[in-house]
Amino acid sequence: MGFKVAVDGPAGSGKSTIAKILGENYNLTYLDTGAMYRMIAYKSIKDKVNLDEISEVVELLEKVTIDMKDNKFFTDGVDVSQEIRTPEVTSIVSKVAAIREVRVKLVDLQREISRGKDVILDGRDIGTVVFTNADLKIFLVASPEERANRRVIDFKNKGIEEKFEDVLSEIIKRDNFDSNRKESPLKKAMDAIEIDTSFMNIEEVVRAISVLIEKKK
Ligand code: DC
Numbered sequence: 001m002g003f004k005v006a007v008d009g010p011a012g013s014g015k016s017t018i019a020k021i022l023g024e025n026y027n028l029t030y031l032d033t034g035a036m037y038r039m040i041a042y043k044s045i046k047d048k049v050n051l052d053e054i055s056e057v058v059e060l061l062e063k064v065t066i067d068m069k070d071n072k073f074f075t076d077g078v079d080v081s082q083e084i085r086t087p088e089v090t091s092i093v094s095k096v097a098a099i100r101e102v103r104v105k106l107v108d109l110q111r112e113i114s115r116g117k118d119v120i121l122d123g124r125d126i127g128t129v130v131f132t133n134a135d136l137k138i139f140l141v142a143s144p145e146e147r148a149n150r151r152v153i154d155f156k157n158k159g160i161e162e163k164f165e166d167v168l169s170e171i172i173k174r175d176n177f178d179s180n181r182k183e184s185p186l187k188k189a190m191d192a193i194e195i196d197t198s199f200m201n202i203e204e205v206v207r208a209i210s211v212l213i214e215k216k217k
Helices: 016-026 035-044 054-063 087-099 099-113 126-130 144-157 162-181 201-214
Strands: 002-010 029-032 067-069 072-075 119-123 136-141 193-196
Touching: 002 126, 016 067, 016 119, 016 201, 029 035, 029 054, 029 099, 029 136, 035 054, 035 067, 035 072, 035 087, 035 099, 035 119, 035 193, 054 099, 087 099, 099 119, 099 126, 119 126, 126 136, 136 201, 193 201
Parallel strands: 002 119, 002 136, 029 119, 136 193
Antiparallel strands: 067 072
């Protein structure tokens, strides 16, 4: 079966940073499921797919291949790790992730990749849909302002200048969309442990979750 850790929460709550570190510390395969939705979004832009035409989306899903290796992301064999983080992709990814057919394909793939392995997955629906019987479910939250602030710093470290107000409004818009969609909305699982990271640094969050992992292992 394998040991399964689910890390869910809104954009910018620190999920991927934390899940990556915990994966290394506990030898768990880390799967960034948001990147998978981003790859489909990227490909739909590249192929000029009309997202309101479900037949076009299905056609894309049938032909595209997505792979992940060493924290790098590939669509049809091409490394798109940078491209999937652009504001252009970010601005449409929520719309792509709300399409049922996209979710069915990616959830299947997430389960297949995880089969029999010790894994840590981060996303929006890991504890509520993908692994409802995960060994440990974490729900990370932080205030929208703090999350926007972290994103601005992340961008700055990559040499990209983004305005705080723009990032904040994009985060609020995406939270709303992800939380109110019909298909697998962003929601805390009943048995998830919520951690508010607004006033915690990375080490503190890692330490708090490590205690929980060690209790379950
Ligand atoms: O975590 P992220 O910002 O890279 O996620 C990109 C988008 O994908 C996000 O707006 C919601 C969606 N997503 C989802 O619906 N389900 C997941 N398991 C992961 C991400």
